[in-house]
């Protein structure tokens with residue numbers, strides 16, 4: 001699981017959980033992979049992601065080196081900054097570990113790089129269930 | 134952009150493959166929109182595979198062909214008539230500026246013939262050219278049948294009914310081949326040679342059509358909320374999108390389901406959606422897949438997508454499920470470590486309502502939702518297709534699967550942002566509810582017959598075997 005995905009996942013489907021974000025990240029196995037740098041894509045993503053959540057997630061697994069703690073003002077033209085974000089968003093891959101709901105502590109396992117966000121029938125928030133996807 | 138190079142628009146012939154005809158116009162419209170192509174019809178396009186169009190420059194048709202899988206190719210139209218002598222007159226009167234650059238001593242050439250609907254043998258085709266004798270054209274280069282620099286095409290159109298062809302063709306066309314369409318992707322992305330597939334994988338041609346309906350472009354973010362084996366992510370990634378998927382089935386995302394290839398006993402340990410993208414050199418475009426129930430909220434509110442491209446469960450070949458308590462869970466050994474919750478039937482009205490609500494929330498303005506919907510043809514009514522006030526249905530193409538059943542590819546574009554009051558409404562007619570029940574009631578007779586045949590052929594096996602499923606896949 002890439003940190004980009006972590007940045008947009010929540011546990012709000014759980015009963016009694018209102019925000020469920022950001023999920024706490026516990027990694028037992030991390031792989032750093034090579035992904036081609038696409039400055040346009042990264043700069044398009046920056047206003048869409050929650051930057052502080054990204055920074056904290058990277059920090060919590062010790063992969064924040066080189067990542068500024070705030071978005072650079074001129075980020076669209078700042079390749080060094082975009083490359084640092086690119087690395088953290090797309091190249092740091094959590095192979096195993098878990099995602100933990102910040103409100104309930106419910107853990108969602110990550111196995112072979114794939115998070116399992118399924119919940120038990122008795123954990124589902126009935127109000128949410130009509131909202132879908 | 135293909136800017137207007139001059140005031141003189143040029144004529145081209147778009148030559149389409151003659152299948153999935155109902156998807157053709159939708160694809161071309163989507164592509165001229167996403168590629169920002171200026172194009173006009175010379176005559177209103179019909180069901181036949183030759184469309185004459187006008188564009189400001191050759192660039193425009195090349196761009197179109199770089200994406201379209203309906204197109205066989207594009208021809209620069211030199212002459213066109215319903216009468217052969219007029220065609221020859223036009224060719225004789227052709228402005229030399231049109232042909233001179235291509236009829237040069239150093240450029241090899243070949244003349245090809247197409248007689249649409251009138252299948253002729255090779256000698257008969259060769260004969261055609263000799264009889265027509267285009268010898269007045271100042272062709273000076275050497276013939277090269279294998280790999281010519283210049284391909285000239287002569288086409289005769291005999292209508293759409295091969296069993297009822299007229300004595301003389303309805304139309305004649307002559308021109309120079311400009312470029313191929315993307316038919317080659319059908320081979321490149323064929324399921325036959327793909328590492329990880331399942332019995333719900335979508336064939337290459339339709340997957341490409343869906344990506345084009347989604348107006349996918351480089352750098353887009355695309356999600357399939359019912360991702361299965363990820364077949365819809367492949368062309369999206371090929372067109373430059375970053376791709377994500379979710380599926381309720383843990384086993385499918387971990388490639389632990391039974392192999393769907395008859396000759397394959399066990400799955401390879403490294404099968405996965407990611408491995409498929411790697412196979413095609415598209416791993417850079419892979420973001421993630423997540424095991425999750427699409428009937429429940431998963432993403433943060435701000436999560437914004439450029440396109441949602443999906444083939445939801447029909448409840449026939451694979452269960453339509455959501456987390457719930459109506460069924461006793463059957464937990465297998467592989468599933469046990471991650472506990473799979475029990476699932477209840479996920480009715481089609483709810484599924485599509487959820488999907489449209491989700492799209493209204495998470496698509497960017499102008500972003501598209503592309504989804505299939507199964508239909509009993511007898512009960513089809515365009516008015517009953519799922520609706521949402523923020524989504525406009527921009528295309529609706531039918532793929533016939535049997536006398537009773539089809540599926541329709543629906544393309545919605547987000548035209549406004551939802552306000553809170555819009556969510557959760559029941560958005561379409563209940564007559565589409567419980568497709569599975571209706572399907573099975575309707576098809577009971579033919580199923581019985583098939584089942585009996587099946588059992589008498591191979592002896593009793595589980596009633597869920599492949600013969601009982603509808604199999605729309607036509608991977609060619």
Ligand SMILES: C[S@@+](CC[C@H](N)C(=O)[O-])C[C@H]1O[C@@H](n2cnc3c(N)ncnc32)[C@H](O)[C@@H]1O
Pocket residue numbers: 331333334335358359360361362363364365379380381382385425426427428444445446447451452453454455456479
């Ligand atoms: C028609 S298949 C899609 C196949 C896919 N296009 C592929 O390439 O294999 C529908 C998929 O939806 C999944 N599904 C069924 N109910 C679901 C739900 N509530 N949430 C998420 N996925 C679900 C099934 O496991 C199945 O893989």
